[in-house]
Amino acid sequence: MKHFHIRSKLVGNIAVIYPKGHLDAHNVERFEKEILKQIGNDVVNIVIDCKELNYISSAGMGIIMGYLDEIRDKSGDIKLSSVNERVYEIFDLVGFTEIYDFLQNEKTAINKFENVS
Amino acid sequence: MFPEKPELTISIPSKTELLKMIVEMTKHIAIINQFPQAEAQKIALALDEAITNVIKHSYKGSMNENVKVDFYCHKKGLKIKISFTGVPPVLEKIAIDLNKMIKEKKKGGLGVELMKRIMDSVEYKTTGNTNTCEMIKWKTPES
Numbered sequence: 001m002k003h004f005h006i007r008s009k010l011v012g013n014i015a016v017i018y019p020k021g022h023l024d025a026h027n028v029e030r031f032e033k034e035i036l037k038q039i040g041n042d043v044v045n046i047v048i049d050c051k052e053l054n055y056i057s058s059a060g061m062g063i064i065m066g067y068l069d070e071i072r073d074k075s076g077d078i079k080l081s082s083v084n085e086r087v088y089e090i091f092d093l094v095g096f097t098e099i100y101d102f103l104q105n106e107k108t109a110i111n112k113f114e115n116v117s
Numbered sequence: 118m119f120p121e122k123p124e125l126t127i128s129i130p131s132k133t134e135l136l137k138m139i140v141e142m143t144k145h146i147a148i149i150n151q152f153p154q155a156e157a158q159k160i161a162l163a164l165d166e167a168i169t170n171v172i173k174h175s176y177k178g179s180m181n182e183n184v185k186v187d188f189y190c191h192k193k194g195l196k197i198k199i200s201f202t203g204v205p206p207v208l209e210k211i212a213i214d215l216n217k218m219i220k221e222k223k224k225g226g227l228g229v230e231l232m233k234r235i236m237d238s239v240e241y242k243t244t245g246n247t248n249t250c251e252m253i254k255w256k257t258p259e260s
């Protein structure tokens with residue numbers, strides 16, 4: 001039984017990635033592959049919509065951290081949306097909430113990119 | 118303060134596919150031990166991080182090793198001790214600098230920091246061939 005699923009869609013030049021379930025060291029490769037796919041396609045405006053993400057360990061956070069510099073160098077960004085309270089607490093514990101934009105929902109995150117470009 | 122004998126001991130193979138099972142079990146143990154649900158989930162995450170580090174760094178990804186986990190329950194808190202062999206852990210003494218890690222494109226290095234921020238104490242020891250990681254979480258008055 002798979003505990004983690006990932007899908008994505010493109011909204012103009014913005015990729016919205018939907019991680020779902022339990023993201024840990026066991027399934028982090030699939031999450032990384034999705035981020036790499038977007039960068040490889042020159043899509044550097046990325047929204048990670050976490051409405052169905054129940055759990056994240058440092059393995060998943062490491063991927064969000066590891067590609068941020070490259071993405072910002074290409075004038076893009078990673079924004080997080082719809083993060084539930086428990087997952088938000090974990091992001092907050094290591095200081096992600098000071099570095100990344102956390103938006104209420106996917107639409108707000110997409111709008112934030114659109115207002116810049 | 119904690120009993121000498123663990124309340125529960127499990128030994129698991131060094132496979133990341135078992136992490137979720139450990140997380141669910143630890144959450145359950147913490148809840149039984151009167152920790153609030155949110156705290157219980159964090160304690161389980163701390164153990165996930167500790168075991169992930171063992172598999173990744175001490176066992177270099179080998180799935181043929183074992184990790185022993187002891188749970189010691191007390192009305193004032195929970196102690197979790199993991200025992201493993203392999204390469205002894207080398208820990209950073211200073212707190213992480215997230216901006217620096219981002220600049221250096223680091224994908225790892227957050228796990229131990231999370232453990233330290235979640236638990237009240239995290240202590241690694243190596244005696245002979247055996248490494249241990251002992252973590253304690255005390256209950257807050259609201260627990």
